[in-house]
Amino acid sequence: MIQSMDSNRLFHLRNPWLSLVLAVRGDGEGCDELLMAYLGPPLDEPGAVLPLMQTWEGASFDSLRQILPYACPTEGRGDYRPCMVSARSLSGLNCTELFFESFRIEAGKPGLTGLPASYTEQAEEADTLIITLKDPLTNLTAELCYTLYRERPVLAMSARYLNAGTEELTLEAAHSACVTLPGRYDMIHLHGAWARERAPERVPPAVLTRTLSSARGASGHEHNPFVALAAPGTTEFQGSCLGLALVYSGSFSISVDENAYETTRLLAGLNPRCFSWRLLPGESFQAPEALCVWSEEGLNGMSQAFHSLLRERVCRGHWRDQERPVLINNWEGTYFDFDHDKLMAIARSARDAGIELFVLDDGWFGQRDNDLCSLGDWVENRRKLPRGLKGLGEEINALGLSFGLWFEPEMISPDSDLYRAHPDWCLHAGERRRSTARHQLILDMSRTDVQDYVISAISGVLRSAPIGYVKWDMNRNFKETGSASAVRQEEVSHRYILGLYRVMEEITSAFPEVLFEGCSGGGGRFDAGILYYMPQIWTSDDSDAVERLFIQYGTSLCYPVSTMGAHVSAVPNHQVGRVTGIGMRGDVALGGNFGYELDLSAQSPEDLAAIREQVQLVKNIRRTTQRGVFTRLLSPFEGNVAAWQFADEDRVILCAYRILAKPNPAPVRIRMQNVPQGLYRTADGSEISAGSLMNAGVCPDFPRGDYASCVMVFERKN
Numbered sequence: 001m002i003q004s005m006d007s008n009r010l011f012h013l014r015n016p017w018l019s020l021v022l023a024v025r026g027d028g029e030g031c032d033e034l035l036m037a038y039l040g041p042p043l044d045e046p047g048a049v050l051p052l053m054q055t056w057e058g059a060s061f062d063s064l065r066q067i068l069p070y071a072c073p074t075e076g077r078g079d080y081r082p083c084m085v086s087a088r089s090l091s092g093l094n095c096t097e098l099f100f101e102s103f104r105i106e107a108g109k110p111g112l113t114g115l116p117a118s119y120t121e122q123a124e125e126a127d128t129l130i131i132t133l134k135d136p137l138t139n140l141t142a143e144l145c146y147t148l149y150r151e152r153p154v155l156a157m158s159a160r161y162l163n164a165g166t167e168e169l170t171l172e173a174a175h176s177a178c179v180t181l182p183g184r185y186d187m188i189h190l191h192g193a194w195a196r197e198r199a200p201e202r203v204p205p206a207v208l209t210r211t212l213s214s215a216r217g218a219s220g221h222e223h224n225p226f227v228a229l230a231a232p233g234t235t236e237f238q239g240s241c242l243g244l245a246l247v248y249s250g251s252f253s254i255s256v257d258e259n260a261y262e263t264t265r266l267l268a269g270l271n272p273r274c275f276s277w278r279l280l281p282g283e284s285f286q287a288p289e290a291l292c293v294w295s296e297e298g299l300n301g302m303s304q305a306f307h308s309l310l311r312e313r314v315c316r317g318h319w320r321d322q323e324r325p326v327l328i329n330n331w332e333g334t335y336f337d338f339d340h341d342k343l344m345a346i347a348r349s350a351r352d353a354g355i356e357l358f359v360l361d362d363g364w365f366g367q368r369d370n371d372l373c374s375l376g377d378w379v380e381n382r383r384k385l386p387r388g389l390k391g392l393g394e395e396i397n398a399l400g401l402s403f404g405l406w407f408e409p410e411m412i413s414p415d416s417d418l419y420r421a422h423p424d425w426c427l428h429a430g431e432r433r434r435s436t437a438r439h440q441l442i443l444d445m446s447r448t449d450v451q452d453y454v455i456s457a458i459s460g461v462l463r464s465a466p467i468g469y470v471k472w473d474m475n476r477n478f479k480e481t482g483s484a485s486a487v488r489q490e491e492v493s494h495r496y497i498l499g500l501y502r503v504m505e506e507i508t509s510a511f512p513e514v515l516f517e518g519c520s521g522g523g524g525r526f527d528a529g530i531l532y533y534m535p536q537i538w539t540s541d542d543s544d545a546v547e548r549l550f551i552q553y554g555t556s557l558c559y560p561v562s563t564m565g566a567h568v569s570a571v572p573n574h575q576v577g578r579v580t581g582i583g584m585r586g587d588v589a590l591g592g593n594f595g596y597e598l599d600l601s602a603q604s605p606e607d608l609a610a611i612r613e614q615v616q617l618v619k620n621i622r623r624t625t626q627r628g629v630f631t632r633l634l635s636p637f638e639g640n641v642a643a644w645q646f647a648d649e650d651r652v653i654l655c656a657y658r659i660l661a662k663p664n665p666a667p668v669r670i671r672m673q674n675v676p677q678g679l680y681r682t683a684d685g686s687e688i689s690a691g692s693l694m695n696a697g698v699c700p701d702f703p704r705g706d707y708a709s710c711v712m713v714f715e716r717k718n
């Protein structure tokens with residue numbers, strides 16, 4: 001519901017979980033500023049914010065500007081906190097004032113041109129308020145878009161900037177969203193590196209500006225475009241928090257600024273370090289969307305709202321609501337060393353185990369026997385695959401498995417036919433040395449001719465063979481971010497992402513039945529932007545079961561289980577050398593889109609028997625693991641035992657993991673949470689009630705030894 005009150009000077013967006021109040025504050029002479037007067041649990045009367053606003057007015061002028069919660073703070077007018085907009089005129093002036101001009105209310109949610117965004121299927125799902133602000137001197141206009149979902153604690157925000165004046169302007173910052181809250185908050189973010197992505201860090205309040213960012217051209221391994229502000233004391237199960245996820249896959253910035261007036265500002269958008277945008281008269285710039293969740297039910301409440309939003313209203317297409325297939329990927333099983341017969345041997349073992357999809361990873365094209373060459377030459381290697389992709393795919397299909405293929409569409413090897421033909425097609429900075437990483441350069445996706453090539457090359461392969469799945473990899477980050485064709489080099493970083501989104505849109509809509517999985521050196525581009533095109537992403541190149549407990553636990557703070565690729569791999573594990581049992585490896589991979597990544601044809605009969613059982617279990621319960629409510633129970637970051645649960649109307653599942661064995665240990669009892677009312681059948685045929693699962697709890701029966709796991713499925717009886 002959106003109400004406009006007080007002669008259109010107060011706007012109240014409200015649903016059962018949250019209220020947003022925007023207020024126009026002015027001197028009555030046309031200098032009306034827009035404030036975010038309130039964001040929090042629902043208000044009965046928006047007028048309740050007026051006394052708070054009056055206390056602000058008591059501040060001295062200089063303090064006032066540091067206290068007022070401007071909805072769209074601008075550079076150069078004495079709000080010294082990080083600003084939403086920085087627009088420089090040709091003469092070099094950087095001073096903008098945006099005053100309230102008009103508003104409109106729409107049912108549903110408008111899309112964002114050229115960018116991924118959350119959406120509605122019916123107009124009744126959401127209401128949108130669009131407020132226009134304008135600078136009276138330059139005529140720079142900002143359209144702030146606020147969509148409140150009716151049945152979710154979710155507010156989507158974005159901004160479009162238009163030069164309605166007669167002079168060129170340069171946007172040096174053009175953020176997506178600004179939220180200013182009174183008070184002090186813990187900041188929770190996800191950080192990491194290759195093979196150890198998305199570890200949560202909780203930082204107590206501090207009078208500082210803290211910024212998470214990427215300048216890599218991808219959202220990156222280092223920081224994820226997600227943050228939560230939690231009231232101190234908020235736990236997984238109780239307390240208030242605000243989560244924000246940016247729907248963008250390139251260089252981003254999210255900053256949290258707390259100042260001396262106990263005012264906290266959250267600002268999210270493109271990273272100003274890698275961004276500058278010339279706005280000629282009549283031109284506009286669309287900033288990406290930021291999704292905000294308000295939770296009064298702790299961090300799990302926030303995560304669950306993100307999970308259903310991302311799964312149901314960011315992911316799209318045929319596979320959005322489908323059970324995902326159990327797959328086998330040959331990467332860790334063979335690396336580059338494979339041929340048709342070896343792949344078929346793995347595929348036959350996969351068939352025997354009940355696996356549904358065979359994925360051929362890197363190395364099937366050009367002359368690629370290592371990572372030194374051939375990216376860009378998307379032509380099958382007939383030496384390795386004498387019957388081609390078509391022959392291989394058909395033989396795999398004949399076994400009853402579907403066939404999937406790896407690509408790295410955005411890359412070009414200097415040693416490739418593509419590079420020899422088009423040396424100017426990579427990102428490069430004029431005559432400066434072109435530096436490679438993993439021996440490769442990046443295709444200049446800001447160019448339409450390059451985008452067209454990628455669309456036609458990938459589509460050609462997809463048409464040439466029975467391919468039902470694509471893994472879309474991206475294994476290096478930006479350096480020398482320039483383009484041979486760009487006039488505005490400073491825009492290349494963002495134009496690359498716009499080009500990438502165009503390519504992803506065209507390919508995924510031309511092949512609607514293909515299941516696409518994103519990837520970037522593991523989980524280096526795990527963001528809501530990619531999920532708009534691809535409903536799942538490879539979570540990390542670290543496939544060790546213990547490491548994965550941490551990575552998947554952290555990732556779940558924002559992202560649903562149905563989006564996280566999780567595979568059982570060989571031991572000793574290739575990343576850390578650890579030996580874990582097949583049971584533990586399977587039970588951990590259950591907390592994601594389940595698959596295998598090893599040479600199945602070389603496993604022991606005992607492990608193969610266990611694998612057959614695992615695959616059957618996954619098929620029985622995946623509706624619940626992929627679409628049910630996921631709750632974190634015990635954190636591996638805080639103790640030796642980790643646990644999470646899944647719940648839907650059919651069953652609840654407890655997954656518990658004990659990392660190290662201890663002598664004479666304390667008993668472990670785990671209380672399940674929010675179990676739907678009813679009676680449940682346990683594995684031994686006895687019955688247990690929802691109340692007992694939650695109050696008396698469950699004692700996992702861990703096997704002896706290190707790295708032990710226990711998965712308990714409780715089937716609902718009524």
Ligand code: DGJ
Pocket residue numbers: 331361362406473475519520521522523538540541
């Ligand atoms: C990085 C990915 O994360 C791996 O899974 C694998 O596909 C390799 N690239 C292949 O080069």
